[in-house]
Amino acid sequence: MTFKLWLNPEHGPALLELAESTGAELVWASYWCDNANDWIAPVIGLPRLPFVPIPRFPGIDEGRTLGAWKARHVAAWTDGRPFAWFEDEPDATACIADQPDVAEHLLVEIDPMVGLTDEHIAAAETWLRAHTP
Template sequence: MADAPRPLLLIDVDGPLNPYAAKPTRRPKGYRTHRMRPTGWDDPGLKPLRVWLNPAHGPALTALPYQLVWCTTWQAEANVWIGPQLGLPVLEHVSFQDVRRPAVDDGTYFKTHEVVRWAAGRPFAWVDDEVTDADREYVADVHPGPALLLTINPRIGLLPADFEQLWEWAESPRE
């Protein structure tokens, strides 16, 4: 019998990896400032986007027993701007039709329906700063596989306890 495939780890950038809501004077320890010009920031009149990244997150993420996937409004551009700063390989990404946050009338986050569709029943963990209990309820009701949704504080970013929880969940038995 073949080993079961690794669960997916869906990774948001802004919040979990880039604690954008932290005050510059309270930037979490270990983070470095990067100035970036992703799509939408390519006007030379605009100041480059400030992004804080912790280089320790790359090795910590790749050490986890997951298939890593971008789940961010950066979409494929996360492979250009974020991944190289963290030492991550090129990752698949969940594509969103409208990253301007279309209205969803069921109380869920705009990414949630697409995440469930994209996961297609596969086990997944999702780290994002905007998931709520409404998203957890929707996923539990609609997604046929196991799922873990972690809400990450956008002032702090991913913490060692989050990595521990991801390890424990990935190693837990699946039905």
């Protein structure tokens, strides 16, 4: 399977500045897991980052959907810490609040046809400043 990605080299420095200015930790929450460190990070200027270990999706059964599966693992990984999450999968955005014991969070919905914008980063920065020690 081949994917076409449009990567913006300005995103890396903007995300690093977001993390530095708010004390947040940058983490991949992608089905690509550690592959994001090889395929995306060098292109946009990010160092290797930790990642949420999201196992292969077992398929739609027992009420599971792709988004709910991903949201479950992100919620568990945060372990009660507040978090901001940039997500372009609409199903995940609908499912994160339904996770048991999910921490305070901001889910920034990204239109995959538009991508991450300065407004998304600004919204996360405002929220993180109000929710991190």
